[in-house]
Every structure is written in C-alpha cells, then in structure tokens.
Amino acid sequence: MALVLLPGLNNLIEDISDEKKLSPQVVEAALREALLKGYERYRRTLYLGISEDPFEEDYFSNFDVALDLEEEGYRVLASKIIVEEVESDDHQIAIDEVRQVAEDAQIGDTVVLDVTPEKDDFGRMAAATTKQVLAQKLRDQQRRMIQEEFADLEDPVLTARVIRFERQSVIMAVSSGLGRPEVEAELPRRDQLPNDNYRANATFKVFLKEVSEVPRRGPQLFVSRANAGLVVYLFENEVPEIQEGSVRIVAVAREANPPSRSVGPRTKVAVDSVEREVDPVGACIGARGSRIQQVVNELRGEKIDVIRWSPDPGQYIANSLSPARVEMVRLVDPEGHHAHVLVPHDQLSLAIGREGQNVRLAARLTGWKIDIKNAAEYDQAAEDLVVAGLIAQRQEEEALQAEAEARLAVEQAARAEEDARLRELYPLPEDNEELDYGAETTAVEELASDEPAEEPAEDGGAQVQASEVPEASSDDGTSEDPVR
Numbered sequence: 373m374a375l376v377l378l379p380g381l382n383n384l385i386e387d388i389s390d391e392k393k394l395s396p397q398v399v400e401a402a403l404r405e406a407l408l409k410g411y412e413r414y415r416r417t418l419y420l421g422i423s424e425d426p427f428e429e430d431y432f433s434n435f436d437v438a439l440d441l442e443e444e445g446y447r448v449l450a451s452k453i454i455v456e457e458v459e460s461d462d463h464q465i466a467i468d469e470v471r472q473v474a475e476d477a478q479i480g481d482t483v484v485l486d487v488t489p490e491k492d493d494f495g496r497m498a499a500a501t502t503k504q505v506l507a508q509k510l511r512d513q514q515r516r517m518i519q520e521e522f523a524d525l526e527d528p529v530l531t532a533r534v535i536r537f538e539r540q541s542v543i544m545a546v547s548s549g550l551g552r553p554e555v556e557a558e559l560p561r562r563d564q565l566p567n568d569n570y571r572a573n574a575t576f577k578v579f580l581k582e583v584s585e586v587p588r589r590g591p592q593l594f595v596s597r598a599n600a601g602l603v604v605y606l607f608e609n610e611v612p613e614i615q616e617g618s619v620r621i622v623a624v625a626r627e628a629n630p631p632s633r634s635v636g637p638r639t640k641v642a643v644d645s646v647e648r649e650v651d652p653v654g655a656c657i658g659a660r661g662s663r664i665q666q667v668v669n670e671l672r673g674e675k676i677d678v679i680r681w682s683p684d685p686g687q688y689i690a691n692s693l694s695p696a697r698v699e700m701v702r703l704v705d706p707e708g709h710h711a712h713v714l715v716p717h718d719q720l721s722l723a724i725g726r727e728g729q730n731v732r733l734a735a736r737l738t739g740w741k742i743d744i745k746n747a748a749e750y751d752q753a754a755e756d757l758v759v760a761g762l763i764a765q766r767q768e769e770e771a772l773q774a775e776a777e778a779r780l781a782v783e784q785a786a787r788a789e790e791d792a793r794l795r796e797l798y799p800l801p802e803d804n805e806e807l808d809y810g811a812e813t814t815a816v817e818e819l820a821s822d823e824p825a826e827e828p829a830e831d832g833g834a835q836v837q838a839s840e841v842p843e844a845s846s847d848d849g850t851s852e853d854p855v856r
C-alpha cells in the first residue's frame with residue numbers, strides 16, 4: 373500500500389507541542405497510537421450490519437503505525453509469523469508466499485508487512501476515533517507531566533492567579549518555577565478564606581494540598597488558603613531566626629473557616645527557642661509587630677496568637693489560652709490528657725473565647741482536653757469525684773478495646789495455623805513450584821561440584837534475617853459547664 377499523506381504533519385506536531393507544552397516526541401507517540409486506534413475502528417466498521425465483530429480485545433496487538441516526517445504521511449504495519457498453513461491472515465503468513473521474496477525464510481520467523489488502507493477507505497468514523505484518541509492521549513500526557521512537575525516540590529507554597537470561577541471553586545493558574553508554563557489548580561470552597569476577595573487576575577499565596585492521580589476533566593492540582601502549612605511558610609519567610617534554626621515552630625492550630633460568621637478566622641502558633649538568649653515570641657512578632665503584621669496582611673486580617681511552647685504541660689496549657697490570664701492548671705487525668713484550668717471570673721469569657729474558639733484552638737494546639745473553671749467557685753472535691761468517674765469509664769473502654777484486640781490476635785493466629793495445616797495437606801501450585809525450584813538448584817550444584825553432595829544435617833542450613841510541623845489534635849476542650 374502507498375503512504376497515506378498528511379499534508380502539514382510537521383507543522384501540526386509543532387503547533388500541538390507548543391500549545392500543550394509537550395515535547396514533539398510525546399506528540400508523535402500520541403499521534404501514532406491514535407492512528408492505530410483509528411485503523412482498528414476502520415477494521416471493525418467493515419463488519420457493521422453484516423456480522424458480529426470477530427476481533428478480540430488484543431487482536432491488533434501486532435499492528436503499529438510508522439510516521440514519515442519527511443514525506444508527511446503514515447503507514448500501518450503488521451508483524452506476522454511465518455507458518456506452513458495460515459489460520460489468521462492478520463497474524464500469520466504462508467512460507468511459500470514469503471519465499472517468493474526471500475528464499476532463506478524459515479518457519480517461525482517474523483516479517484513486517486505494510487497493510488495501510490487507502491485514505492478514502494479509512495472512513496469518517498475511523499477519522500473521528502483518531503481525533504478523539506489523540507485528544508485523550510495528549511490530556512493524559514499533560515496530567516503525567518503535571519504530576520511529575522508538582523509531586524516532589526520542595527516548596528509547597530505557590531503564587532496563584534485567579535483566572536475563573538466554577539460553581540463554588542476558584543480556578544487559579546500556578547507555576548512550579550521560573551520558566552515553567554502555568555497550569556490550572558482548583559481552590560475548593562472549604563479551603564478559601566472568608567476575608568479573601570477572589571477577583572479576576574488577583575494573586576494569592578496558596579498551599580499545594582494535593583496532586584490528584586485520578587483522571588479528571590478539570591484541574592488535578594488542589595490548593596488551599598486555609599491549610600496550617602501556609603502559616604508556617606509565611607513565618608519562615610518573615611522570621612530570619614526560623615530560617616537559621618534558632619527558633620522553631622512546634623505546633624499550629626488554625627480555624628480558617630469558623631462554624632459561625634460571627635467568629636473570625638484565628639490561628640495559634642507555638643514556638644520554641646533553641647538558644648536561650650533568643651526570645652522566640654519576640655522574634656516572630658518583630659519590632660512593633662512588623663513581622664507578624666506581614667503574615668496577618670497576607671492572610672487578610674486573620675488573628676494570630678504566638679505563644680511560647682513549654683515542656684511542662686501545665687505551663688504550655690496556660691500559655692495556649694493567651695491572652696487570658698490563668699490562675700492554676702490542674703492536670704486531673706494526665707494519662708487521658710484532661711486538665712482543669714482555673715481563671716478569675718472576669719477572665720472566663722476571654723479564656724473561652726467567642727463561641728468557644730479560644731479554648732478550642734488551645735485544645736488542638738496542646739493535645740489536651742481543657743475545661744475552663746471559675747476559680748472562685750471551683751469545688752475541688754466535687755470535681756475530683758466527677759473526674760474519677762470519667763477516668764473509670766475511660767479505663768473500662770480501654771480494657772474492652774485491649775480485650776477485643778487480644779481476641780482478634782488469637783483468632784488471626786488460629787486462622788494462620790489452620791491455613792498452614794491445610795497447606796501441608798493440600799499444597800498449592802506455587803508450593804510445588806518452589807519445591808521444584810529447590811530440587812533444580814540442588815541438581816545444578818551437584819553437577820557443578822566434583823564431590824558428591826552430602827546429606828544435609830538435621831539442624832544445619834544458613835539463615836538470613838531479614839520536616840513537617842505537626843498540628844496537634846484533640847477533642848474540643850470546651851467545658852460542659854464553663855461558668856457556674
């Protein structure tokens with residue numbers, strides 16, 4: 373068959389390569405695969421309305437497409453095996469036919485034949501399939517390129533530009549570095565900040581939350597403005613002491629989208645100093661609040677509390693309730709991470725915060741369940757009785773959980789023992805293969821050795837033995853009866 377001409381093939385490949393930001397070799401491979409699918413469609417349409425499709429799923433696995441970039445065309449090639457009698461014309465060829473061209477041909481050899489159909493025979497359905505498959509393959513290559521480009525980024529915070537809106541999501545353009553083309557990323561509603569004004573071409577700092585590997589029609593990058601990692605990044609860029617390592621961020625608790633509109637977004641950051649002479653809180657705030665103000669401005673006025681971390685849980689909990697003044701912290705159940713915090717009457721509302729936000733964030737930051745109590749009305753004996761009941765309940769639940777885990781372990785061990793016994797009685801095919809493999813290995817070793825193989829000892833044989841910042845989590849620490 374003659375070469376099927378595709379005028380402007382080289383320009384087509386170059387245009388697609390520039391538009392999709394893909395290499396010409398990738399575009400050529402996608403085009404070859406699309407043309408092969410088109411040829412498969414052409415062959416199947418020959419049986420439409422006449423008989424059932426006789427082709428199996430992998431019937432055309434021996435076919436390929438060759439592009440001729442010089443003459444701007446393509447050929448369909450089929451690899452066929454030389455046989456005595458032909459049973460499949462698409463996969464085999466008779467030796468008598470081959471020897472008319474090559475006298476030294478042998479049965480079992482493979483020959484490649486040109487089976488290109490005429491251009492007019494290709495058909496509209498086959499052409500549509502080719503176009504469809506080409507578009508799909510190019511999208512797949514773009515997804516793969518995006519995954520490779522963004523999956524291993526050292527810096528997960530990107531500069532994003534708003535380009536359009538879809539439902540409640542904002543579609544943004546992001547780039548992984550200098551000179552790299554922009555790709556689309558989705559900012560879902562739950563990851564947006566309430567104080568942000570998402571208008572066209574507005575730029576924001578966003579945290580790369582996920583690189584989706586699932587085929588999607590839209591963007592496969594998901595970014596966030598509400599992630600605690602964005603706060604960490606902003607502090608690292610504004611505070612030189614954090615970059616140098618003399619100050620470290622221990623934990624971050626953030627509520628970027630509060631459950632009520634009457635409560636604004638708020639973040640608590642616990643910091644510590646590696647060097648005694650460095651004040652970690654002062655370093656993060658800066659002179660006259662200059663450093664923290666830059667972070668607040670980027671987060672559109674979000675309230676940020678910077679508190680000092682302490683290895684003493686009581687002191688850490690007291691610090692976390694800033695700006696409230698704490699009189700005493702009682703660790704009523706250290707194993708269960710439960711604490712009572714006693715504050716003056718005039719500090720109750722400040723310690724709890726509007727709709728419990730302050731104590732809720734403090735609980736997440738420290739990992740302790742925090743109950744705020746009025747110091748003047750605190751009855752320690754009565755509270756201890758209540759706590760004792762809670763401790764007994766917790767211990768009972770833990771005992772039941774341990775009993776269930778132990779029972780499950782016994783059941784799994786018994787099942788494994790039964791499986792081993794049944795496997796001895798009724799060996800699986802792979803067991804026989806392992807035995808055969810061992811026998812062959814022993815035979816090879818005996819043949820390679822000048823001395824006869826010795827009987828193995830009963831006890832013989834060799835034996836072969838085989839920096840993220842955490843966001844603390846806990847139950848919401850609001851007291852059931854915070855004010856008495």
